[in-house]
Amino acid sequence: MRFWEKLFAPKSVTNASPVVDSPIKTPTRNILLMLPWLPVSGIETLYTGRFKSLGDGFSFTVVTTSKADDSMGDRTAAFEKLGCEVVHLPQISDSAEVQKEKLFEILRRGNFDVLIMVGCTMAYDLLPEIKALYPALNVIDELWDCGKHMQRSRNLSHLISHTIVPTSSLAHSLKADSNIACASIEVIRCGLNVPSAEIRAAAKVAGEKVLPEYCKNKFLVSFFGRLAPEKNAELFVEIVNKLKDVEGMAFCLVGDGPSAKAVRRLVAQYELTEKVYCPGLVESVDPLMSVSDLVVLPSITDGQPLVLLHAGVFSKPVIASRVGSIDVVIRDGENGFLVESGDLEGFCEKIMALYHNPELTRQLGDTGFKVVQSEFDEKMINRQFAALLN
Numbered sequence: 001m002r003f004w005e006k007l008f009a010p011k012s013v014t015n016a017s018p019v020v021d022s023p024i025k026t027p028t029r030n031i032l033l034m035l036p037w038l039p040v041s042g043i044e045t046l047y048t049g050r051f052k053s054l055g056d057g058f059s060f061t062v063v064t065t066s067k068a069d070d071s072m073g074d075r076t077a078a079f080e081k082l083g084c085e086v087v088h089l090p091q092i093s094d095s096a097e098v099q100k101e102k103l104f105e106i107l108r109r110g111n112f113d114v115l116i117m118v119g120c121t122m123a124y125d126l127l128p129e130i131k132a133l134y135p136a137l138n139v140i141d142e143l144w145d146c147g148k149h150m151q152r153s154r155n156l157s158h159l160i161s162h163t164i165v166p167t168s169s170l171a172h173s174l175k176a177d178s179n180i181a182c183a184s185i186e187v188i189r190c191g192l193n194v195p196s197a198e199i200r201a202a203a204k205v206a207g208e209k210v211l212p213e214y215c216k217n218k219f220l221v222s223f224f225g226r227l228a229p230e231k232n233a234e235l236f237v238e239i240v241n242k243l244k245d246v247e248g249m250a251f252c253l254v255g256d257g258p259s260a261k262a263v264r265r266l267v268a269q270y271e272l273t274e275k276v277y278c279p280g281l282v283e284s285v286d287p288l289m290s291v292s293d294l295v296v297l298p299s300i301t302d303g304q305p306l307v308l309l310h311a312g313v314f315s316k317p318v319i320a321s322r323v324g325s326i327d328v329v330i331r332d333g334e335n336g337f338l339v340e341s342g343d344l345e346g347f348c349e350k351i352m353a354l355y356h357n358p359e360l361t362r363q364l365g366d367t368g369f370k371v372v373q374s375e376f377d378e379k380m381i382n383r384q385f386a387a388l389l390n
Helices: 003-008 042-054 076-081 096-110 121-133 148-155 168-175 197-210 233-243 260-269 286-291 307-313 344-355 358-375 378-389
Strands: 029-035 058-064 085-088 114-118 138-142 162-165 185-187 219-224 249-254 276-280 294-297 318-321 336-339
Touching: 029 042, 029 096, 042 058, 042 076, 042 378, 058 096, 076 085, 096 121, 114 121, 121 148, 148 168, 162 168, 162 378, 168 185, 197 286, 219 233, 219 286, 233 249, 233 260, 233 344, 260 276, 286 307, 294 307, 294 344, 307 318, 307 358, 318 344, 336 344, 344 358
Parallel strands: 029 058, 029 114, 058 085, 114 138, 138 162, 162 185, 219 249, 219 294, 249 276, 294 318, 318 336
Antiparallel strands: none
16 A cells, blocks of 8 residues: 555544445346347347347347248347347247237236337237337337338337437438437447457468368358348359359358258259359358458348448458448448449459459458448447447
8 A cells, every 4th residue: 555545544443334335226127129030140140249238237038920941040049048038929829819919928027118129020010009008118110221111110100219220321211201200210330349360360260171172272252141032142143153264263152041942053053063162051150251352242132231240350342232231331442342233244343353453352351341340349339229228
């Protein structure tokens, strides 16, 4: 103890009971998350990260409302690991009435403070009844693009406390409707934890081990995503077919989903099995992302997919469709290129431009890393989400 600390230290009092600070108990906030299903995808990764960041003082219940294809994977265990109660209504009954009864039973016993809806048709359908029974319930609706749920959100805006959108442009689209209060719209981007250089290096070692011989030491062009119509993996196969004779180029197609059979059929039809590596659904995209040279995302429609952030974390340039909120992450000519959706020639042209210019590929990738690090840090963005719940 320094001399001035001794001088001003409080005198001890004999026979006095020690003063112990009682912990301040924060009332638990009960959160109900409703979404169609829990596949291995960006939305589920986003919400496990958000819930984990909130820590004590919150209780979570997750309800899914649609049957999921087995090929999509299942993130139930990841939510349960965080202490969430997970209820899959389609596993209880095929009857819409029985599912509705179960949902209202959950609402009765849950004493929820907040209901979060993410692309959930059932939640939209029942929201008027839910709010009539629980008028104090705060409702948060998360929209990813101008798709099918936007109009329903507008129609129910008088029942919704806050609408979360990933971009300012989408917020402006909603605010253009005079029925929606401007103050209720919150721009909260998707975020991702940026792993250390050591973790990224370990991912690369793991990626090199799993990559087949015909892909090693080549310029690797990769697709990562759910194999569903909106992701348009078939166009990626068309790209592979068009560029299959380029010396020193190989391809990787990672993912599974409802379009998987059609995609694999196309691969076989074009005789591309020794040109494109198709591992299906993987536990983590990081190893294969780390050994890729560039990432292609030919979506027909999309929000702000997390694969864009994963690519940035590993300094990989992205060539993507100019749809949804993709341009919030990918800045044309800075960390990748934007191409009109469905433009096969446009995608191939940009791929070849990077293939012939390793220095440009490196520059775009380095910028991608800086963009994610400075603008999409998970901790910073999760603080916004926590503030909204509080």
